Amino acid sequence: AASAAMAQRGMARLHMPFFFSQAVGALVVTAFAAVTTWLGMLGVPFFVDARPAIIVAAGIVLMLAGMSVVAAAQDAIDGFALTAGGRMLDLALLTLGVVIGIIGGVELARALGFGFALTNDPPGFGPLPMQAIGVVVIAVAVAVWNGARTRTILVSVVIASIAWFGYSLAVAAGAGIPLASGVGALVASFVGTLIAHRLHVPSIAVTTAAIVPMVPGSAVFRGLLGVMEAQGDPQLLMVGVAELIVAGAIGIALASGASLGLFLGAPLRDTLESVVRRRGRIR
Template sequence: MSPRRSRTLLSPLRHLVRTEDPSAALTEALPVIDDAMAVRIIDLAVRIGETMLTTGAPASEVTLTIVRVAGAYGLSPVHIDVTYNSITAAHHRSGATRPITLMRVVRQSAPDHDKLRHLQALVVDIRQGLDIDTARERYRAIRRAAFRYPPVAVIAAQALLAVGVAVMFGATPAVVAIAGVAAALAALTQFALARARVPFFFSQIAGAFVLTMVAAAAPLLALTGLVAADAVRPSVIVASGIVLMLAGLTVVGAAQDAIDGFALTALGRILELTMQTLGVVLGILAALQVALVAGIGMAAPSEALPLGTVPLQLTGAVLIAIAVALYNGAGLRIVATSAVLSLVAWLGFLAASATGLDAAAASGIGAFAGSFLGIVAAHRLHVPSVAITTAAILPMVPGAAVFRGLLTIVDASESPDLLGPGFGTLASAAVIGVSLAVGASLGIYLGQPVRATLGGVIRSRARVRR
């Protein structure tokens, strides 16, 4: 291989962050951009960035997108400041008496990965020469588009997620059915509270309360004489619901923003994550106390819930990934890719566990495998990397450990010696969550230069064929 060709293929590996594509076409809207045109350019770029941030994109990707859109229309340099609830962009022309500054407030985030995919496609077209008027019209159409699925389908997807978790634990058909019903009731409760504009923190409490009460009452089915009711495991039902309640949390996004240096955005997302997780904890604790008073209390399992056979684990992981993708509004391409990556991530987890690594380390390795292949595949499949990465790692969320720790703490009211083990179990679950975030973030960073290298190889081959 010639030295020149070697430099061409290996140059992307010198950067662990996104690099600009030198082959991208620049869109010079006007030879000289006046203030009015500059405001239109910045407004379009910031609006695209705002919608990307609310639909689940990390702050670093939002910043890069705004800079790229403004640069495509000849506006450079543009300085961007992204916080958790606002985006500020400023352009100071050389010799001008004052800069052009625009700020937009970012509303509450609502993951919508199909809308994010269309926004990324719009940015690609802008960099290839799309005029600003057409770009503004396309952006308005994307922003106003309704969520891909109706509420009934979203609730069904949430129930499917809980079913997938129950399958991973090798639950009986009766437990799987109850887990799906409990999750559907919790999702319906949260949907009704959202329509009433109740803060999401209280929705988390209500949803966790409902699913825990259903799980606590499930053993009463044995009074009906059904044989299957004798094998009901309430812990599996609640663990399935906990994964559902934590499905929409931006653990990976918060970790990636912190690593990228977006401190305010990372702190905002971490605080939101903490409050919403606390809502789940409070809802479960309240339901456990009510169940105890009603005489249907649950005993804390002495050991971690065992997983089912490997085929059941893989089936459950695929069901979870599909459910998460549908819950976040993804299309068929993202759903299929998420299902494949969930298999890769879970196989990585199993392989790491087989070597003797603990759950936290194995979870990090599984998250790394899923996100690394996800960031490489996302570019070729034209799907958002955050969409498929989130769905791939969610099966490893330690819902069972969270519930076991909470149940042990509740039992500590009668036996104080259980307080330490309960908090220890919760701490172990938190370590697994951090390991998932770190593994996914590391996979994204190492996957970016590999993706750029593969892109360089593909472009080189295309030029040779010509």
């Protein structure tokens, strides 16, 4: 992922369009996965049990336009249809660049004799404690990426953990992924709205860091990958389209949950602050 980011930085210095930068970054990630496969074929112990598909999935996470799905859904909910359409086209092109880079890298590796299988099936989650660790790492990374200070980072971690707990409870209760994502976003936005002003941290920053683990960037990628690999097969094509529909549903659920959390939390926050001020005057 770091090598892909550096490659994209070099492409930016050359003033290349971001579409090609996405393709080059994905190609770099796929090259690492292919080399890992080759070393495993040679019997190098550390690489024998490596999973190249997970390497690719983890390496491209920074290039996936998951938040663009949420922003597009938010614009559509707010009535800005033209802006929402533009965002959707932008995220489709950027994700398509990633897909093209990966497919090109896989085909090149196969031609060289050490190709690997790439599936568009979603990878399974690990145990709940490992999920919690992943959520914390993502929240910290997003906060640091946005230049946050220590207090904002800590609040982001707390809210992200609470939001993922709400998401996990909804999934355990039998809710689908879109609905569970909406519940997680609702919890994150509601709690963030209540405590952000009190702790002097930007609510939008901590809420964004909290919902990033739930954004459907990988679902968009899998959908476009399925569409491109269908090659005229109606069944495979429908699988890819279905994945894109799920990604859109998750984006709408996240945007709706975030908006509803703000709608419910802002009046309660103002009421609590008013009560605190009145108590201060009485004292």
